[in-house]
Amino acid sequence: MTVAIYKRVLLKLSGEALMGEDKYGINQAVMRRIVLEIEEISKLGVEVAVVVGGGNIFRGMKSANDALERVTADYMGMLATVMNALALQDAMKVIGLMPRIQSALRIDQVVEPYVRARAIQYLIDKKIVIFAAGTGNPFFTTDTAAALRGMEMNVDIMLKATKVDGIYTSDPKVNPDATRFHKLSFDEAIAKNLQVMDATALTLCRDQKMLLNVFSIFKAGALKRIIVGEDEGTIVTV
Numbered sequence: 001m002t003v004a005i006y007k008r009v010l011l012k013l014s015g016e017a018l019m020g021e022d023k024y025g026i027n028q029a030v031m032r033r034i035v036l037e038i039e040e041i042s043k044l045g046v047e048v049a050v051v052v053g054g055g056n057i058f059r060g061m062k063s064a065n066d067a068l069e070r071v072t073a074d075y076m077g078m079l080a081t082v083m084n085a086l087a088l089q090d091a092m093k094v095i096g097l098m099p100r101i102q103s104a105l106r107i108d109q110v111v112e113p114y115v116r117a118r119a120i121q122y123l124i125d126k127k128i129v130i131f132a133a134g135t136g137n138p139f140f141t142t143d144t145a146a147a148l149r150g151m152e153m154n155v156d157i158m159l160k161a162t163k164v165d166g167i168y169t170s171d172p173k174v175n176p177d178a179t180r181f182h183k184l185s186f187d188e189a190i191a192k193n194l195q196v197m198d199a200t201a202l203t204l205c206r207d208q209k210m211l212l213n214v215f216s217i218f219k220a221g222a223l224k225r226i227i228v229g230e231d232e233g234t235i236v237t238v
């Protein structure tokens with residue numbers, strides 16, 4: 001029998017993951033594949049919370065310019081994550097999962113606000129909680145939101161889904177000799193500036209001793225393999 005080694009997890013899905021090979025927006029076929037992967041681990045009894053990014057629609061830092069303040073751009077970025085969360089919610093409903101979105105910014109007609117106790121109850125009830133709008137603050141990223149919500153939800157591990165199957169010594173697309181780390185410490189990841197996540201998110205994880213696994217969401221079955229304790233991607237520990 002396949003047994004999950006984690007009871008509760010936080011999955012960080014970047015906006016890019018939802019884009020697939022497209023240049024912008026949401027690729028429905030990719031979205032469907034991702035929700036099926038989530039269903040696989042949910043079936044094992046794992047409680048799943050998701051933080052979704054917004055980079056496939058809008059990125060604050062890149063978009064700020066003379067006519068658009070950084071803070072405004074960041075709010076736009078956070079709203080982009082709400083759009084992704086809505087799409088993710090519908091894709092989950094189609095396959096029979098029970099998603100609930102909670103937003104760090106209040107848009108009450110559209111999604112409910114973040115309430116920690118309610119989110120935890122949803123997880124206990126085996127609903128998938130999708131956290132939208134990042135931390136609700138400009139100058140942060142959804143990686144930091146993922147670390148934060150993961151800690152608030154007392155998850156056993158944060159799973160960062162990327163396009164690459166783990167953390168490499170350098171960018172494997174640029175350097176064919178780059179090798180993958182199976183295991184790494186937060187201090188090493190920060191010191192080597194390995195572009196895993198931003199330093200705020202990494203430091204938060206390190207200080208709270210939150211386990212992190214970086215893996216490719218495009219590799220079929222990878223998410224489930226992590227959940228059952230197989231060596232997949234890169235694991236980052238204190």
Ligand code: UDP
Pocket residue numbers: 013014015016052053054055056058059060061073074075076077078080081133134135136137138139140141142143145
């Ligand atoms: N953002 C923000 N505060 C947060 C989270 C996100 O201001 O707590 C904004 C920021 O502009 C960011 C955008 O939302 O560029 C989209 O988030 P992110 O870049 O983290 O998305 P991802 O790279 O995961 O797709």
